[in-house]
Amino acid sequence: MSDCLFCKIAEGAIPSNKVYEDEQIVCFHDIEPQAPVHVLIVPKKHIKSLDELTSDDAELISHIMLKIKDIAAELGLEGGYRTVINTGDDAFQTVKHLHFHILGKRKLTWPPG
Ligand code: 5GP
Numbered sequence: 001m002s003d004c005l006f007c008k009i010a011e012g013a014i015p016s017n018k019v020y021e022d023e024q025i026v027c028f029h030d031i032e033p034q035a036p037v038h039v040l041i042v043p044k045k046h047i048k049s050l051d052e053l054t055s056d057d058a059e060l061i062s063h064i065m066l067k068i069k070d071i072a073a074e075l076g077l078e079g080g081y082r083t084v085i086n087t088g089d090d091a092f093q094t095v096k097h098l099h100f101h102i103l104g105k106r107k108l109t110w111p112p113g
């Protein structure tokens, strides 16, 4: 999607601090971290939110879920981490391209309000 921030980051058109990439997903540090470690996993396919998933996305979502532990281990989060998916305006989803937050090394007061 041409005007989507996370599509542009996934394509490399907008720079990011990447921690992982493969043919289906990219993972990069959040620009405004809400914990000492805060990264986002983003599918390269433009999907607006969980609300737009179809059964065609089953393999992609499975791939993301199975990669989370590997990325967390790579980031040194052996002590644990939160995985957050915000969906829609009431959840304060600000970027309308599906993304999985991974937050670690504590500070569990997010999100505010
Ligand atoms: P949401 O509130 O939609 O679940 O989360 C969007 C996240 O994207 C926020 O945590 C925000 O800090 C992050 N974000 C917004 N713009 C950028 C950007 O240009 N680069 C990076 N790396 N993160 C961004």
Ligand code: ZN
Binding pocket: 001, 004, 005, 006, 007, 008, 045, 046, 047, 096, 097
């Ligand atoms: Zn997009």
